[in-house]
Amino acid sequence: MTSANTTPTVTESAPAVRADIVEAATRVFSEHGYDGASMAQIAAEVGMRKPSLYHHVRKKEDLLFAIHGQLIDELTLETRQAIDAAADPAAQLAASLRVAMTFVSRNRDAVTVFLQENRAVRGERWDEVVGKRDAYERMVQEILSNGAATGAFVNIPPKIASKAILAMANWGYTWFNPDGPMSADEVADIFARIALTGLSKP
Amino acid sequence: MTSANTTPTVTESAPAVRADIVEAATRVFSEHGYDGASMAQIAAEVGMRKPSLYHHVRKKEDLLFAIHGQLIDELTLETRQAIDAAADPAAQLAASLRVAMTFVSRNRDAVTVFLQENRAVRGERWDEVVGKRDAYERMVQEILSNGAATGAFVNIPPKIASKAILAMANWGYTWFNPDGPMSADEVADIFARIALTGLSKP
DNA sequence: TTCTACCTACCTACCGGTAGGTCTGTTAGC
DNA sequence: GCTAACAGACCTACCGGTAGGTAGGTAGAA
Known part of the structure; x- marks a missing residue:
């Protein structure tokens, strides 16, 4: 079992996937900056399309918050x-x-x-x-x-x-x-x- | 006469105006980040419209370079x-x-x-x-x-x-x-x- | 059937940058 | 001194592209 969020700001879903997404966002934000990074890039890093991300994450900002x-x-x-x-x-x-x-x-x-x-x-x-x-x-x-x-x-x-x-x-x-x-x-x-x-x- | 640029990467024009623009860009970039800042914001800070900026500056990146x-x-x-x-x-x-x-x-x-x-x-x-x-x-x-x-x-x-x-x-x-x-x-x-x-x- | 996880297609907003015109002050020719 | 040409500085209108985010549908598992 992976750790529960202290503040569940995001749609609950398979926690492992969410962790992968946050990890990918970390890499992409680090490389391109928050504003310079796109949700599509993050999605690609996890191996899905942009809209699918929104199944696990409510907003781009939530990823920053999680990090x-x-x-x-x-x-x-x-x-x-x-x-x-x-x-x-x-x-x-x-x-x-x-x-x-x-x-x-x-x-x-x-x-x-x-x-x-x-x-x-x-x-x-x-x-x-x-x-x-x-x-x-x-x-x-x-x-x-x-x-x-x-x-x-x-x-x-x-x-x-x-x-x-x-x-x-x-x-x-x-x-x-x-x-x-x-x-x-x-x-x-x-x-x-x-x-x-x-x-x-x- | 104000100082000439060491590297004239940008269309020459009234140097005082250009200095104002770089100064404004500094403020706006500092507040919103380079990617988060828009040329329109910078223009507004100098008191002109976005396209007029391009009379003094070739590209957004030139401003960052100048800073x-x-x-x-x-x-x-x-x-x-x-x-x-x-x-x-x-x-x-x-x-x-x-x-x-x-x-x-x-x-x-x-x-x-x-x-x-x-x-x-x-x-x-x-x-x-x-x-x-x-x-x-x-x-x-x-x-x-x-x-x-x-x-x-x-x-x-x-x-x-x-x-x-x-x-x-x-x-x-x-x-x-x-x-x-x-x-x-x-x-x-x-x-x-x-x-x-x-x-x-x- | 229902839920999860994903998809394609699409919307609106805004971005950097350009096209092309206008206004204004300076200069040149007479 | 007057006018015509010019150039700098600015404008409105617009372009192609991309962003975050949504609508709505599908495939598979329970």
């Missing part, structure tokens, strides 16, 4: 687990960066869509996703303020510092190549080194 | 000057970050287009822009390898480290608000602190 929701849920879960398993703020920060970087590496297309196609992410319908996105960022901010409280980190506004740290991992979607010379873990360790040393007290 | 070219030229120039005016690698790195961050702050729309709309940036026509973009990044990489050579910085692959550093500034386009509580300079100084400490030897 965003799925991604932020998975990333939040993985990060939460990594944080809980780490001993102190420094280890938590390193673990979060590692999760983020490997996540970007493993889900390049989805991350590309998530970070690049948020123009359409507006209005009531999206508040849920935006809220989760903020909650994710708050997890990182909390590590930073805990670290500042215990004296592990220098006293820098967590809202700004979190931007710097997440930027490193997020930006990976523009350049990181999983088949390149370095693994996501190796890159993450370098970034963690910069971040941890950069935030440590002199 | 990219203009931005990378300005950013490169400003960064070059800042680097040349700084004494040592550490100061150069801080200065570059400051230039990048204030640039993002001053040209949010253009930077948004530059960083977000590069799907269409392919083919012969764009090689020039891509080359300049790489050259910009190489400037930063050089600071890092110089710093590693003089012993100011720890020995981290400059290609990776430059990604981390540029990420901080670039990512600013997604969140930084010039009317917010902190100035671009203040944020840049924080980032520089993280980067410099993060790269310094233990």
